[in-house]
Amino acid sequence: MTLLDRHIEFVEALRTAGLPVSLAEGLDAVRAIDVLGIEERETLRAAYAATLLKRQNHRTGFDQVFDLYFPLLIGDGYRIVPGDRHESEDPEDAERSGLSGSDDLVGQDGPQALADFREALTDALALGDPDVLALLAREAVQRFGLIRGRGPGEQRWSSYNVMNRVSPDELVDEVLQGMGLATDDDPAIRRLVEAQAQVFERLVDAEVRRRAAEVRGPQHVARHTIRPGIEQVDFTSARKADLELMRREIQPLARRLATRLSREQHARPRGPLDFRRTVRASMSSGGVPMETRHKPKRPGRTDLVVLCDVSGSVANFASFTLMLVFALREQFNRVRAFTFVDEIHEVTDRFETSNDPAQTMSELAASARYASLWGRTNYGRAFTRFADQHPDALTPKTNLLVLGDARSNHTDLALPVVKDLTYAARHSWWLNPEHARNWNTGDSAAREYGRLIPMVECRNLTQLGEFVHDLA
C-alpha cells in the first residue's frame, strides 16, 4: 500500500467518523506533509491536525482514527522502525515501569503476574508518568486482554477483560494510602489520581483498538468503535464520564447561544430614527447627515415555565435542559421550573446565579424526592396537581415547556387538563429525549400528548442548543 492510498483511506475514515474533511483540505494536508516529511509521527499528526481538523470537539475522534491508521507500533510491541529492539527489553523502560524483563512474562497470566502488575500500576498512577502508563497499558492488553480460544489471525482483545482483572478504580485508594493520605482527605489529589486512572483506561481502549485494527483492518475498527463527539452523545445512553463532560459543556454552550442571540437581536430591523444622535453625527461631515442613527428596538422577552420529568430514565436530560435554560435566563423575562414524577415541586430557587453547576446538579437530584409520592411516573397526576396548585403560573405571555419521555406507566393521561394548560399558555412545546422511532412504543403516550403539544425530539446537546436558541 502506498502512502497516498493510506492518506486517502485515512481521510475517508475521518469522514466516516463525522469530520467534514473537504477535498481542498486533503490537498493542503498532502502539501504540508510534502514540506515536513514523514520521519516523525508526532509531526505528521500535527500536520494532519492543522490542515484537516477545524473544531476542537472533533479532536478525540481524530486522534483515535490517526492512531488506527498510523500506529506507534505493530504486533506485540515491536517498533515499526526495523532494527529497533523489543520495546520492553529496553532496560530503562522495564526499570521505570517496575517490571522485570518481560520475555518470560509476555502473554503470561496468573495470580502472581496480576499482583505484580497491579503493584506496578499503583506506582505509575502515583507518579503520573504518561510514558510508563502507556507501557503498562500495552502490557495489560497483552497479558490480560486476550479473548481465549481463538486461532492465530482470529485473535480478539477486550478492554473489558483488562479492566475486570486489573480494576484500576480500586487502585486509587491504594495510591492515596501510599501517599499517606486517608481515603477522602484531599478531594483535589484524589481527583488527580482518578484522572490518571481514566488516562490508563483510555490507553487500554486505544491499545485494544490498535490490536484489533491489525487483525481486521483499520476501516472496520474505525467504523465500529469510534464514539461520536460529546455534543452528539444521546442523553439517555450517556456514561458517567460523558455526563461530566456534558456538564462542563453547558456553560460554553450557553455563552455561544447568548452571543448568537444578542447578535441576531442587533441585526433585526432598526427602531425609529434617533434625531439627536443623527444631528450630532452629522457634525463631522459639515452638517450633512451622511449616516442616520436609530434607537435600538426593544426586545420582547417572554416568561417561561418548565415542567420536567425527573424520574430515573430521563433525569439527566431534564437537569441539562434546566441548566441551559437558567444559564440563558437573561434572555427571558422570568423563568419558573417545576419537577415531577407523580407530584409537582417547584425548583426555581435552586438556580442561584452564583451557584456552580456541580452543586446545582446535586441539589436538583436531592430535590427529586419531593416530586415523587409513590415513585412511579404519572404524567396525568402531575399535570392535574400543577393545574391545581399553580393556577397563576401560566399567563398569555408565558411559554410552556414540558420535558419528558411521555412514558406514563399506562396511567390516566389527563388530556383535558393538558388541553387547558396549552390554552392558558402562549406557546407550548414538549421535548422528548427519545429517538422519534421509539415514540408510541410500549407505554409511551407521545402520540396522545403530541396532538395537544408539539413534540420535538431532543436527544443530544446539539439538538438542545438549537431548540433553546429558537425558543429565546
Added chain:
Amino acid sequence: MTQKSSWFESPADADKRLAEVGYLSDTATSTTSYLAGALEKPLLVEGPAGVGKTELAKAIARATGADLVRLQCYEGLDEARALYEWNYKKQLLRIQAAGDQSWDETHDDIFTDEFLLTRPLLTAIRREEPTVLLIDEVDKTDVEVEGLLLEVLSDFQVTIPEMGTIVAVRRPLVVLTSNATRELSEAIKRRCLFLHIDYPDSEREREIVVSQVPEVEEELAGQIVEVVAKLRGMELRKAPSIAETIDWARTLVALGTGTLDAAAIDQTLGVILKHASDHDRAVRELRLRAR
C-alpha cells in the same frame, strides 16, 4: 524533502527561535507555526482565554524579525476600520482650495494615496518588509467582516474602486485568534490552518512560569503549578489560565512568600479565581480554612 521558507526553516527551528524570544511552545504549536510560514496559509488559533494565543503571534513576529500589524476585532467593526477609508475632511479642504481648477483635475487629485487612510489589513498587504498580521478575537466580528477577510486572506489583494486592485508585494503571515464564542464560517476555516492551544502540562507550565518570572524560586514555581493543576481538575466556571498563573507567581514573589501554604493560597486566591463560587469551591476542596 524540506524546502526553505522565509519564515522558519523547520519545526525544530521554529521551536528554538520561539523559545529564544521567550515563548515555550509544544510540538503541535511549533509545527503548525512552521507550516503557516511554509504553506503561506493563515493560521487560526483557538483556545480558552489567557493561554497565549495573541502572544504566539507576537512571538512569531519577534522570532522572525518581522513587524506586527494588529487588527483588534469587535462588534460593529466595518470596512472603514479594517481595510481603508478616504479622508473626506481632507478631500473637502482640497476641493475648497481648488479655486478655478477644473472638476476633472480635482477629481483625479482627491483619490490618490495622499487622501487614503490605510487601516491594518491594507497596511499589512502594502508593506514590503516581512509582516505578521494579527487579527485578534475574530469571533467578535460580524459575519460581513468575515466575508471581507475571505477576499483578503485567500488572494492577499484588495480592490479599491477608485484606484484599482492592490496586490500584496510580500505575503504577510496571518494569525487569527478566536475564543470560540461563536462558530466561524466553514469558508474561513477551510482557508486556515487550525491550532488549538490548551492549558499546558505541568512540566511545561513550570518552565513558562520560571522563564516569565525569573525571580521565582524553582520550588515555589513547582508548588504554584501543582495547585493550579488541582484547580483545573475542579469543576470551575473559569479555570485559571497561564496568564493568571504567571500573575500569581508575580504576586507571591512581590509578597515575599517562600513556600505556598494554605494561608498564603487563601490570601492570594483572588489573583487566579475570578468568580465567588469558584473561590468558595477551591477553599472547600483544598481545605484552606480549618473548620
